Amino acid sequence: MASTLSLILLTLTPFLLLSHQTLADDQEAPAPSSGPVNLTAILVKGGQYTTLLRLLSETxxxxxxxxxxxxxxxxxxxxxxxxxxxxxLKAGTLNGLSREDxxxxILYxxxxxxxxxxxxxxxxxxVRTQSSNDGLNFTGQGHQVNVSTGIVETxxxxxLREEFPLAVYQVDAVLLPEGLFGAKAPASAPPPAKSTPADSASDKAKTKAAAPSAKDSTGDSNKRNVGLGLVAGLVLVCMEVLS
Structure with missing residues (x-):
C-alpha cells in the first residue's frame, strides 16, 4: 500500500510543480494596457510640435x-x-487658408x-489620406523613406510611435497638397457684351447728331456768298465815288 501511494505521488509531482509555476507567472505578469491611444500626448512628449498641436485643437x-x-x-x-x-512656410500661408482648408x-x-x-x-x-485632396507618394531605399505631394518632397x-494601431512619424516639411497650393488656372476674360437693337438705334442717333446735316452745310454756304456779294458791291460804290 505504501509503495502504491509513493508511486502515485511521484507521478503527480511534475503536474503539481507546473501548475504552481503557471500560477506564479500569472500573478507576476503585468496587465495589458487597455487605455485609448492619445495622439496629443505623443506630440507633447515629442517637444517640437507646438504649431501642429494648436492646429489640431483649433480645427x-x-x-x-x-x-x-x-x-x-x-x-x-x-x-x-x-x-x-x-x-x-511663406509668411501668411496658414492665415490665408479658410478654416475648412x-x-x-491637417487631414492630408x-x-x-x-x-x-x-x-x-x-x-x-x-496612398489615400484622410483629406479630400490628392494622395501621397512614397519611395524608399534601405532604411530611408521619402514622401512627396507633387509640390513638396521630404x-x-x-x-515618435510605431506600434499598432498608431504610427507617428516626424517630417521636416509641411506636406502641401496640390489641391490647395498648386498653380491656379488663369481666369478667362469675360466675353464682349452683345449689342441689342436699342443700343444700335442709340448709336445711330448719336452718329447722326454728331455729323452736320447737308441742309445746314448749304445754308452756311449761302450766307457766305451773300456776305461776299455785299462786300464786292461796297467796293464798287467806293471806286465810283472816288473817280
Missing amino acids: QVDNQIENQLNSSKEGMTVFAPTDNAFNN QVQL HVLPKYYSLENLQTVSNP QVNNA
Whole structure:
C-alpha cells in the first residue's frame, strides 16, 4: 500500500510543480494596457510640435483622429511636421487658408491605416489620406523613406510611435497638397457684351447728331456768298465815288 501511494505521488509531482509555476507567472505578469491611444500626448512628449498641436485643437481634428483611431481595425498613420517646418512656410500661408482648408491640410497628414516604415517602402502610390485632396507618394531605399505631394518632397524621419494601431512619424516639411497650393488656372476674360437693337438705334442717333446735316452745310454756304456779294458791291460804290 505504501509503495502504491509513493508511486502515485511521484507521478503527480511534475503536474503539481507546473501548475504552481503557471500560477506564479500569472500573478507576476503585468496587465495589458487597455487605455485609448492619445495622439496629443505623443506630440507633447515629442517637444517640437507646438504649431501642429494648436492646429489640431483649433480645427478639432485631434478629436476626430482619436475617435476614429480607437474605433478602427485598420489603425492610422500620422506625419507630424515640426515647428521649424511650419516656420519655413511663406509668411501668411496658414492665415490665408479658410478654416475648412486648414482642416483639409491637417487631414492630408493622416493615413487611414497603420503603416510601419518598412510597409511605406512597398505601398502602391498614391496612398489615400484622410483629406479630400490628392494622395501621397512614397519611395524608399534601405532604411530611408521619402514622401512627396507633387509640390513638396521630404524624408520621413524619427518615429515618435510605431506600434499598432498608431504610427507617428516626424517630417521636416509641411506636406502641401496640390489641391490647395498648386498653380491656379488663369481666369478667362469675360466675353464682349452683345449689342441689342436699342443700343444700335442709340448709336445711330448719336452718329447722326454728331455729323452736320447737308441742309445746314448749304445754308452756311449761302450766307457766305451773300456776305461776299455785299462786300464786292461796297467796293464798287467806293471806286465810283472816288473817280
